[in-house]
Amino acid sequence: MKIYDARYVLIGLAIFVGLFTIPFWYNMGRAVPPPDPKLDTPVIQQMAVKQCVLPLAEIRTGHMQLLNDWRTWVVRDGLRTYVAADGKTYNMSLQNTCMDCHSNKTQFCDQCHIYAGLEAGTVPYCWTCHIAPKENQ
Amino acid sequence: MGIKFSLLAVLALVLVAFLGVEAIGMNYLFGVLVPYLAFFLFLTGFIYRILKWARAPVPFRIPTTSGQQKSFSWVKQNKLDNPSTKLATVGRMALEVLLFRSLFKNTKMEFRQGPKISYQWEKWLWLAGLAFHYSFFIIVVRHLRFFMEPVPGFVHLTESLDGFLQLGLPGLYITDLLFLAAVTYLFIRRVVIPQMRYISLPADYFPLFLLFGLGVTGVLMRYFTKVDIVKVKELAMGLATLHPTVPEGIGVLFFIHLFLVSTLMAYFPFSKLMHLGGVFLSPTRNLPNDSRIRRHINPWNYPVKVHTYEEYEDDFREKMIEAGLPVEKE
């Protein structure tokens, strides 16, 4: 059977298919390895038990929530000491605690964030005020 | 009745994904096979529906005209509400698709104080419709960060505009609130207005519940019970590069979210949601009103056997002259 106004209909359908298959042709022939955050900082290498503030699964998915709580507790409530579930205490600070152990921001934090689609440098926007650790490239 | 059925259907979908992943461990089925199948159904079903519609002939101009048509040079034409050229029709269509102009003209009729009829502006449906469609669109654009590597600039731009409140961590997206609020409004509207409720079918409630479920699982994943985003992206990139993998330990909420999306994609071509394509094919919008400017010939005209007056006169000339009737040729 005849397709009326075939020119317009087919152009429209081509645009539709093109738009909805963007991920397929955009990534064509590209191998995308998952990020590999490096833990080989001097501080972490000296640790006997290599452990973060929270257990691995929790810190992986929930570190931004922890940072949010730390920020509230410090800035709003004036508390500075965090007692972890295993009884260890930490000074609640982005620069002096997280980045002391993870002093390799570009090899660690940024690895994941760029992969997850947070814009490098601007998001998280924390580093417009907080000072990122110096790294020797 | 329709409400209960649709709600149960969506809850059943959630349960199927939950049990399938959590109890039986069919992660590959829910993470790869079902999404691929659903996407295939979406594309082919969509194309099939459009081609089917395009086979219906539209020989004559039947646009809705809600303004002065093109006339004498001293009568002002309303070019957008009664377009006579291709360009003006494209303009009208663009306003329709991008701003829902015909919904904006929505009015409400009411009886007030006895038998007095009053017509009112009714803009809430337009507003909620616009809020819903735009937040849906922006959410889908932001989701491209899972499917594209490197993540392109326009996705970052959308993220930073959408999250400009920088409220909490992970930062609040305005469209998440808008999306849920708009879907809730569209649902409440159907339930509260008696006439709306009377004409609402499961086919109206089901998509609303499905989208609400999709929004709620997404919001839960982002702001409350977190899932492992890095592994989600691994899975999504696997799908996009046709090398599917299902990393361990993503979190069941993600599979529920993905199963609801798959349902939406598979259901789309067979439902009223096809208005996404249908709006472009709707003859009351996409035709210029040039009925009196151009001659439109019925495309299925076939040669009709005709008997002209001359031939008639040839057949009956003698008899006509006998009877004293005037003839053209002697």
Ligand code: HEM
């Ligand atoms: C029409 C389709 C979809 C809709 C309406 C939808 C809706 C949502 C919403 C409203 C959120 C809340 C957070 C945000 O806005 O970023 C969200 C989050 C999420 N969605 Fe979707 N989604 C859809 C498709 C998908 C697909 C195909 C995937 C598969 C990769 C997916 C994976 C996720 C994940 C992992 C999150 C959590 C994001 C985070 O924690 O930052 N969604 N979704």
